[in-house]
Amino acid sequence: MFFKDIPGKSTEKKYLIATVQEDKLAHAQLFLGRSGTGQLALALAFTSYLMCKNRSDQDSCGSCTACLKTHKYIHPDVHFSFPVVKLDGKQRKDVTSNDFLPQWRKSVAANPYLDMNTWLNSLSVDNGQANINVKECVEIVKKLSLKTFEAEHKILIVWMPEYFKNEGNRLLKLIEEPPENTIIILAAEKQEQILNTILSRVQLLKIAPFSDQEISDYLSETLKVVPEEIDQITGLASGDLNAAIHLANQDNANYSDALFQWLRIAYKMEPVELGQWVTEISRWGRENQKNFLEYGLHFFREYLFSLITGKDNIRLSKEEKETASKMTKLLDVSKTENIISVLNDCIGAVERNANPKILFLADSMTIGRIMRNAKVDRNIYQV
Numbered sequence: 001m002f003f004k005d006i007p008g009k010s011t012e013k014k015y016l017i018a019t020v021q022e023d024k025l026a027h028a029q030l031f032l033g034r035s036g037t038g039q040l041a042l043a044l045a046f047t048s049y050l051m052c053k054n055r056s057d058q059d060s061c062g063s064c065t066a067c068l069k070t071h072k073y074i075h076p077d078v079h080f081s082f083p084v085v086k087l088d089g090k091q092r093k094d095v096t097s098n099d100f101l102p103q104w105r106k107s108v109a110a111n112p113y114l115d116m117n118t119w120l121n122s123l124s125v126d127n128g129q130a131n132i133n134v135k136e137c138v139e140i141v142k143k144l145s146l147k148t149f150e151a152e153h154k155i156l157i158v159w160m161p162e163y164f165k166n167e168g169n170r171l172l173k174l175i176e177e178p179p180e181n182t183i184i185i186l187a188a189e190k191q192e193q194i195l196n197t198i199l200s201r202v203q204l205l206k207i208a209p210f211s212d213q214e215i216s217d218y219l220s221e222t223l224k225v226v227p228e229e230i231d232q233i234t235g236l237a238s239g240d241l242n243a244a245i246h247l248a249n250q251d252n253a254n255y256s257d258a259l260f261q262w263l264r265i266a267y268k269m270e271p272v273e274l275g276q277w278v279t280e281i282s283r284w285g286r287e288n289q290k291n292f293l294e295y296g297l298h299f300f301r302e303y304l305f306s307l308i309t310g311k312d313n314i315r316l317s318k319e320e321k322e323t324a325s326k327m328t329k330l331l332d333v334s335k336t337e338n339i340i341s342v343l344n345d346c347i348g349a350v351e352r353n354a355n356p357k358i359l360f361l362a363d364s365m366t367i368g369r370i371m372r373n374a375k376v377d378r379n380i381y382q383v
């Protein structure tokens, strides 16, 4: 990975480049930022830079013998550890990152800003059982005790050290005093979930979320998203580049039209039209339904903020703001809060695999009632 492929982050890049040029490498570092802020991407770019035999002041060369391997994540002196799940034919306690390296390389090459959901989806696993187990820790100690194969340094990148649990304590000595020329980089999202014993032994690099401008530039320049979708995706992503990439890859990225159509149909409550809409959204698939509902939440939260504060510096596109301003006649603060609550519950139900036809029919009726100001007993419609 090149530094130049990561949007923005000039402070972080300058700092990392300087540590290599001035030979002030910290042996155990924690790259910390919320989901989709590029901590893994920076770790990968830094690794390529450090290993490169022909680096410039700004980036790795991309073509030396080291770059040909680090850019494909196959350098023998660069090790990866990350949460994994059970593998068919093996006991869970025997499964380590090594078993998943081909999928890992593929996923990271496709999206170095990935989060746990993206990773688990790529393994076709829903959730739950991912962890970093004892055997992984034993393997780490073993790998780092080896001599380097061809480079001056060896590097271990641990993605999501939050998943270490207490097994991570086996690595304390290693983190405190890594073997010679060894660099350990932890790429994490949630500081509070990392073992304190680890936190106190690493040098922290905090990474800020991407700005809206960086996200929209990435959407237009790297992902070639059509201009009319960029504002909506940027607003919805809220600085999370992984979310922006997912939204850009969705077929139905134009959720605002779909949302306003839903509200119109729910308000009119015309049975044939409602039935057709429910059938249509049932076919979307869970991921797409969830993104649509997340969009709805985003829209109504911004709408609510502008209702309460009277300000219009909200993260909505021009068209969305126009629609929002028309809605003020119909939806006051309390109705909007009710709709937000329905959407929140609906996301939970989609995640729990509820029957989409029943779910969206019931929630359409509830939202219709809220909009028409009827008294709503939401419990009737819970599925």
Ligand SMILES: [Zn+2]
Pocket (backbone or CB within 6 Å): 051, 052, 053, 054, 055, 060, 061, 062, 063, 064, 065, 066, 067, 068
């Ligand atoms: Zn190079």
